[in-house]
Amino acid sequence: MAEYLRLPHSLALIRIRNPPVNAISPAVLYGIKEGLQKAVSDHTVKAIVISGADGKFCAGVDIHVFSTPWSSDTGLGDLVDEMQRNKKPVVAAIEGMALGGGLELALGSHYRIAHVQTETGFPEVTLGILPGARGTQLLPRLIGIPAALDLITSGRCILAGEAFKLGILDKVVNSDPLEKGIKFARTILDQPLECRRIMNKTVPNVPNMDAIFSEVFAKVRKQYPGYIAPETCIRAVQASVKHPYEVGIKEEKELAVYLVESGQARALQYAFFAERNANKWSTPSGVSWKTASVRPISLVGVLGKHVGEFLDSPHLHMVRAAIYLVPSGVKFCGKHIAVLAPLILIQVHELFILCVRTGDGNFFFFFFVVLGPELRTYTLSHSTSSQLIEMENILVPRGWGEVVSTFLTISNNGTMNIHVQVLCRHTVFSSLRDSIYVIYIRNFRVSDLAGLDVGWKGRKGQGLTGPALPPGTPARKRGNIRYCPIPDILCESGRFGQKTGKGWYQYDKPLGRIHKPDPWLSKFLSQYRETYHIEPRVISQDEILERCLYALINEAFRILGEGIAASPEHIDVIYLHGYGWPRYRGGPMFYASTVGLSTILEKLQKYYRQNPDIPQLEPSNYLKKLAAHGNPPLKEWQRLAGTPSSKL
Numbered sequence: 001m002a003e004y005l006r007l008p009h010s011l012a013l014i015r016i017r018n019p020p021v022n023a024i025s026p027a028v029l030y031g032i033k034e035g036l037q038k039a040v041s042d043h044t045v046k047a048i049v050i051s052g053a054d055g056k057f058c059a060g061v062d063i064h065v066f067s068t069p070w071s072s073d074t075g076l077g078d079l080v081d082e083m084q085r086n087k088k089p090v091v092a093a094i095e096g097m098a099l100g101g102g103l104e105l106a107l108g109s110h111y112r113i114a115h116v117q118t119e120t121g122f123p124e125v126t127l128g129i130l131p132g133a134r135g136t137q138l139l140p141r142l143i144g145i146p147a148a149l150d151l152i153t154s155g156r157c158i159l160a161g162e163a164f165k166l167g168i169l170d171k172v173v174n175s176d177p178l179e180k181g182i183k184f185a186r187t188i189l190d191q192p193l194e195c196r197r198i199m200n201k202t203v204p205n206v207p208n209m210d211a212i213f214s215e216v217f218a219k220v221r222k223q224y225p226g227y228i229a230p231e232t233c234i235r236a237v238q239a240s241v242k243h244p245y246e247v248g249i250k251e252e253k254e255l256a257v258y259l260v261e262s263g264q265a266r267a268l269q270y271a272f273f274a275e276r277n278a279n280k281w282s283t284p285s286g287v288s289w290k291t292a293s294v295r296p297i298s299l300v301g302v303l304g305k306h307v308g309e310f311l312d313s314p315h316l317h318m319v320r321a322a323i324y325l326v327p328s329g330v331k332f333c334g335k336h337i338a339v340l341a342p343l344i345l346i347q348v349h350e351l352f353i354l355c356v357r358t359g360d361g362n363f364f365f366f367f368f369v370v371l372g373p374e375l376r377t378y379t380l381s382h383s384t385s386s387q388l389i390e391m392e393n394i395l396v397p398r399g400w401g402e403v404v405s406t407f408l409t410i411s412n413n414g415t416m417n418i419h420v421q422v423l424c425r426h427t428v429f430s431s432l433r434d435s436i437y438v439i440y441i442r443n444f445r446v447s448d449l450a451g452l453d454v455g456w457k458g459r460k461g462q463g464l465t466g467p468a469l470p471p472g473t474p475a476r477k478r479g480n481i482r483y484c485p486i487p488d489i490l491c492e493s494g495r496f497g498q499k500t501g502k503g504w505y506q507y508d509k510p511l512g513r514i515h516k517p518d519p520w521l522s523k524f525l526s527q528y529r530e531t532y533h534i535e536p537r538v539i540s541q542d543e544i545l546e547r548c549l550y551a552l553i554n555e556a557f558r559i560l561g562e563g564i565a566a567s568p569e570h571i572d573v574i575y576l577h578g579y580g581w582p583r584y585r586g587g588p589m590f591y592a593s594t595v596g597l598s599t600i601l602e603k604l605q606k607y608y609r610q611n612p613d614i615p616q617l618e619p620s621n622y623l624k625k626l627a628a629h630g631n632p633p634l635k636e637w638q639r640l641a642g643t644p645s646s647k648l
């Protein structure tokens, strides 16, 4: 809701109140409109101040509403126009944040005064939508095309100081902005407002406007491949240059509708809430991040490449800060361990596993991923690992290995079995076009990086290969289960991955990082097929994708069914942050809900009938139980299929 207060000195105050972040719900919008009308019709009111309760101006439109009919006509854009046209000056007194629709409300005001710690921005693009309540038309008029494009396509939030420099804010203050706003409003009661109405301005002209747009299109295509929102945002901003305001806002709306209705927006908004949900883990014994306390470290061990370099680097400092956040009460030696889903595995350069012993004798393992050089700098200078940990922590029992390496194994098995059946390895890779499937390719890169000999040693230890393998064991069977000996053969040929300069790929040199497909592997695969009489066949892209993905999804259902993961959202967050799963697909569980559970079940049944020696294709009981209900919403899964006893 929004409160209306009559203040002394001919002023009125509209205060948004909708905890926790004063998001714009239908009730809030109605409250603001009503407040505005009251102020307009009260001839004793000469100016209006708008603010947010509890130190937060407004975090934008309530994201939940984009999946309700209200989103089709929020009326927020009309309200923003009404505020601009108002004959009485409106002053936005901003504290905490003015994001998305919150910033649009501020742009609808004639003056903007903000506390120095305020964050502003248009994060809509990260939710798969655009600032569709006039943001794409007003911001370029206020700060010019290049700066507006930067903010709108990146979704980056900026502090008040930067917003002031860009011209978004009129004043930045160190004390209570509401007090300052009220004081300021008293000084402008009779000032003309025409020049304060952004809608009446023209977009500042810059030379090479076309070139600027072309450059930004190219940049976002490269930076956010597969995402539709960034390009659509650019088109909306372009409309502010091409058309007068009244036409521009119509185009903005059309583009907003296209995005709001897209599957990508649904997935990105799901991811937003899934991350917040995942951070709220707790164990049945009541341990959570909230109950966590700082614990001293007695020992730190780092396993991984370039350890010496790592220990000397600022990483160690960062890691120390992180370790102090390990919550007390979470035990590694018992069933419980706090797991940090690793960071995104795009352009992985280094992997570290960090073992920490705390003062009370418990051990914790952290899985760190260092990204490419540009990102690495970014990570170090703009982020602390305590933030990263707080953002990405997931709770799973028996160590991260349970979820993380099970997924790796499943996805590798899925693709490896497929690999040996296709004519040419490159065909597979080129057919895995959709970026979801790129994660499978990435798994081969990660295996090369980690060292193929690591898994080989493990398999030898389990008697799956090497001298302990009983003589006469068929090369491609272990018991009744299909076995893929290719990674073993690679290791036997000295192909241990990046460290030896060849593995699944060939590298520029031993320990080199530049990879390319290796013709050796194609030749090897064709000999392999001949040896084992594997008939080459063209495998459709659908089959490749389904066999890879549905096996993984099946495994996720098994994990859920066994109480190993707390919720489908937890699994999705692991995938989003641990494997570079494209965010616009929401994660494997969300993806399953969009495909339809009965479709997935049917396909798995079909592939399992065809490949009864691949157990990963056997539909899990949990999936079967859920599919019996049709395609229930993800939020209902655990209620419908029953919650197994938690292993957390």
Ligand SMILES: CCCCCCCCCCCCC/C=C/C(=O)SCCNC(=O)CCNC(=O)[C@H](O)C(C)(C)COP(=O)(O)OP(=O)(O)OC[C@H]1O[C@@H](n2cnc3c(N)ncnc32)[C@H](O)[C@@H]1OP(=O)(O)O
Residues within 6 Å of the ligand: 020, 021, 023, 059, 060, 061, 062, 063, 064, 071, 072, 073, 074, 076, 097, 099, 100, 101, 102, 123, 124, 127, 130, 131, 132, 133, 253, 256, 257, 260, 261, 273, 276, 277
């Ligand atoms: C079908 C037809 C369609 C037709 C369409 C027609 C056209 C439509 C045009 C539409 C025009 C709309 C234009 C405007 C759009 C928007 O404004 S979208 C929202 C933009 N804002 C954001 O993206 C901000 C998101 N929030 C954050 O970044 C952070 O939450 C924060 C505000 C910076 C606070 O961070 P922090 O302090 O770390 O707290 P959190 O844990 O993240 O959040 C606290 C709780 O608040 C909930 N929350 C936050 N923001 C929102 C929000 N905008 N809506 C709803 N809920 C929000 C968050 O989930 C947390 O809740 P709990 O998990 O319950 O604790």
